[in-house]
Amino acid sequence: MSSETGDARDLRMHSEPAVYVYEAPVRIWHWVNALAITVLAITGYFIGQPPPSVPGEATFNFLFGYIRFAHFAAGYVLAIFFLLRIYWAFVGNRHARELFLPPIFKAEFWDGVIHELKWYLFIAKEPRKHVGHNPLAMLAMHIMFVWGTIFMIITGFALYGEGTGMGTWQYDYFSSWVLPLFGQSMDVHTWHRVGMWWLVIFAMIHIYAAIREDIMSRQSLISSMISGWRTFRDPNRKPGDEI
Amino acid sequence: METFYEVMRRQGISRRSFLKFCSLTAAAMGLGPQFAGKIAHAMENKPRIPVLWLHGLECTCCTESFIRSAHPLAKDVILSMISLDYDDTIMAAAGHQAEAALEEVIEKYKGNYIVAVEGNPPLNEDGMFCIVGGKPFVDQLRHATEHCKAIISWGSCASYGCVQAAKPNPTQATPVHKVISGKPIIKVPGCPPIAEVMTAVITYMLTFDKLPELDRTGRPKMFYSQRIHDKCYRRPHFDAGQFVESFDDEGARKGYCLYKVGCKGPTTYNACSTIRWNEGTSFPIQAGHGCFGCSEDGFWDKGSWYARLTDIKAFGVETNADAVGTAAAAAVGTAVAAHAAASVVKRLASKGE
Numbered sequence: 001m002s003s004e005t006g007d008a009r010d011l012r013m014h015s016e017p018a019v020y021v022y023e024a025p026v027r028i029w030h031w032v033n034a035l036a037i038t039v040l041a042i043t044g045y046f047i048g049q050p051p052p053s054v055p056g057e058a059t060f061n062f063l064f065g066y067i068r069f070a071h072f073a074a075g076y077v078l079a080i081f082f083l084l085r086i087y088w089a090f091v092g093n094r095h096a097r098e099l100f101l102p103p104i105f106k107a108e109f110w111d112g113v114i115h116e117l118k119w120y121l122f123i124a125k126e127p128r129k130h131v132g133h134n135p136l137a138m139l140a141m142h143i144m145f146v147w148g149t150i151f152m153i154i155t156g157f158a159l160y161g162e163g164t165g166m167g168t169w170q171y172d173y174f175s176s177w178v179l180p181l182f183g184q185s186m187d188v189h190t191w192h193r194v195g196m197w198w199l200v201i202f203a204m205i206h207i208y209a210a211i212r213e214d215i216m217s218r219q220s221l222i223s224s225m226i227s228g229w230r231t232f233r234d235p236n237r238k239p240g241d242e243i
Numbered sequence: 244m245e246t247f248y249e250v251m252r253r254q255g256i257s258r259r260s261f262l263k264f265c266s267l268t269a270a271a272m273g274l275g276p277q278f279a280g281k282i283a284h285a286m287e288n289k290p291r292i293p294v295l296w297l298h299g300l301e302c303t304c305c306t307e308s309f310i311r312s313a314h315p316l317a318k319d320v321i322l323s324m325i326s327l328d329y330d331d332t333i334m335a336a337a338g339h340q341a342e343a344a345l346e347e348v349i350e351k352y353k354g355n356y357i358v359a360v361e362g363n364p365p366l367n368e369d370g371m372f373c374i375v376g377g378k379p380f381v382d383q384l385r386h387a388t389e390h391c392k393a394i395i396s397w398g399s400c401a402s403y404g405c406v407q408a409a410k411p412n413p414t415q416a417t418p419v420h421k422v423i424s425g426k427p428i429i430k431v432p433g434c435p436p437i438a439e440v441m442t443a444v445i446t447y448m449l450t451f452d453k454l455p456e457l458d459r460t461g462r463p464k465m466f467y468s469q470r471i472h473d474k475c476y477r478r479p480h481f482d483a484g485q486f487v488e489s490f491d492d493e494g495a496r497k498g499y500c501l502y503k504v505g506c507k508g509p510t511t512y513n514a515c516s517t518i519r520w521n522e523g524t525s526f527p528i529q530a531g532h533g534c535f536g537c538s539e540d541g542f543w544d545k546g547s548w549y550a551r552l553t554d555i556k557a558f559g560v561e562t563n564a565d566a567v568g569t570a571a572a573a574a575v576g577t578a579v580a581a582h583a584a585a586s587v588v589k590r591l592a593s594k595g596e
């Protein structure tokens with residue numbers, strides 16, 4: 001599980017050519033992260049638009065408390081796994097770095113982005129094959145997901161620090177500068193909420209693209225995120241070969 | 244120079260009341276009971292701190308709340324501490340006499356007096372929207388603060404701009420810290436703010452010879468370190484998920500949480516839910532109305548006071564996060580569906596080849 005993972009070394013004799021792309025930590029992170037974001041988006045939505053009042057005595061009810069608790073717990077999971085994922089970008093294989101460092105200074109990368117756009121616009125007849133993420137996906141994931149998540153973690157902990165109060169690390173490292181930066185607490189809430197929609201939109205496109213490419217691009221996608229292996233369905237072509 | 248204690252005795256405040264004030268103030272500042280003695284000692288022995296109270300563009304609600312504030316005995320104390328030297332709204336002198344009093348304090352106590360500012364200077368048209376003593380208020384402000392020890396920005400007008408600075412701010416009303424630089428500025432936002440904060444700040448400076456600890460935005464931590472929501476007595480209903488849905492419903496009668504009708508308690512830093520108003524009688528939430536965040540920057544410009552999701556004002560449109568979000572998500576959803584359909588068509592077509 002280290003950077004020596006070359007494409008050639010990992011090519012196995014297989015009915016379909018296959019490459020080991022996503023190491024276990026990346027895969028585990030992906031699904032934990034997807035779950036955390038789902039919980040965060042649902043509970044977060046209700047934090048701003050609470051469900052109808054529950055009947056009975058306040059003493060015996062804690063619905064909103066549980067919604068908020070689930071949000072904060074998932075927030076911690078998201079943040080801790082995000083840090084672990086960054087760590088893995090340093091020690092994992094080269095595909096573990098694609099998310100954080102798309103090669104934007106390489107012309108071929110942009111050529112790939114354009115080709116991928118053409119593929120999505122039904123102009124290109126066939127998609128190129130990529131061992132890691134395709135360039136367009138890399139770009140979208142980096143801009144929408146990575147920065148969106150960093151934004152949510154920072155604003156999220158700034159809001160959290162308001163509850164834990166002055167003198168706690170959440171307040172001192174986050175709330176103390178984030179609140180004045182946005183103006184006031186209410187503005188942080190508003191933009192944290194906009195951030196949710198940003199990530200929801202990313203997830204919609206992402207899941208659609210994953211399913212579509214799984215079917216249309218003649219290389220495995222969803223199963224790669226489960227098993228780690230990318231398989232290619234055109235046995236006569238080698239991975240990395242382009243049309 | 245005389246001490247605060249001498250002034251108070253001269254004004255007919257008994258020693259007993261004076262000592263009560265000292266312990267109340269120690270409590271309000273979150274200090275232990277032993278500090279009451281320390282405060283009393285300072286008030287008896289140190290020369291009093293003169294206060295100039297300036298009034299700019301404002302509605303006088305700060306003064307209004309002040310003169311009927313808090314504990315009745317504290318009120319007398321407050322007045323004898325604050326409005327001895329210059330306060331054009333409630334001082335006996337008027338006209339030239341008043342202006343002379345101002346000059347005298349500046350001359351006599353250079354570097355030692357405090358300037359409390361209520362309201363703010365409008366800068367448009369060379370400051371002509373607020374004239375005091377024949378001159379633009381901004382001139383008086385600059386003149387009076389030049390030699391002061393510290394400034395207290397009293398109320399949301401002085402601290403942030405408040406209603407006269409709400410969009411589009413025709414007079415260009417500007418908070419004090421954006422006009423005056425190089426002086427310590429203590430912000431005491433609120434519309435109006437809590438009177439005890441003023442005496443506490445002055446007492447603190449007298450007793451400890453330094454400014455009280457301020458947060459990053461310049462508010463004294465001892466009064467602005469918690470939100471209304473943190474100490475709100477309706478909080479158990481919030482956690483339970485019991486909300487007032489409209490002002491005349493069953494929940495409203497039962498005293499449920501006002502979150503859904505726009506209470507800004509969760510985002511407002513102030514001491515109302517602990518100190519309360521009018522001799523501790525009540526505060527907005529206790530009266531059944533949500534907090535609308537009067538001590539927060541720009542509270543006039545965030546849309547309805549009765550909505551939980553506040554407005555985003557950008558690119559000349561007013562909207563809220565969910566309106567933007569659902570519209571964008573719907574657009575993307577439609578695009579995804581159309582793209583999926585086109586993909587199916589393409590696949591079928593290529594199969595046929």
Ligand code: HEM
Binds near residue numbers: 040079156
């Ligand atoms: C993808 C990540 C996240 C999403 C989609 C998300 C979503 C939301 C939403 C929609 C709200 C309601 C905003 C409002 O209308 O006031 C909210 C509130 C909040 N979020 Fe997050 N959030 C995320 C991450 C986090 C993280 C990492 C934390 C840190 C622990 C966090 C802590 C909070 C807190 C403290 C609140 C305010 C709760 C309250 O006012 O009662 N969030 N979140």
Ligand code: HEM
Binds near residue numbers: 206224
């Ligand atoms: C049913 C839901 C999901 C499916 C089927 C899915 C599928 C996939 C697949 C197939 C990949 C690999 C793409 C490639 O090989 O180029 C991937 C990567 C990724 N997904 Fe998802 N995903 C889902 C939910 C989510 C959610 C909710 C998020 C976060 C909002 C997310 C964030 C990511 C990220 C950041 C990567 C890049 C991983 C890396 O480079 O380490 N996914 N996903």
Ligand code: SF4
Binds near residue numbers: 472499502507509
């Ligand atoms: S009434 Fe306002 S301050 Fe009180 S618990 Fe509800 S939201 Fe918080």
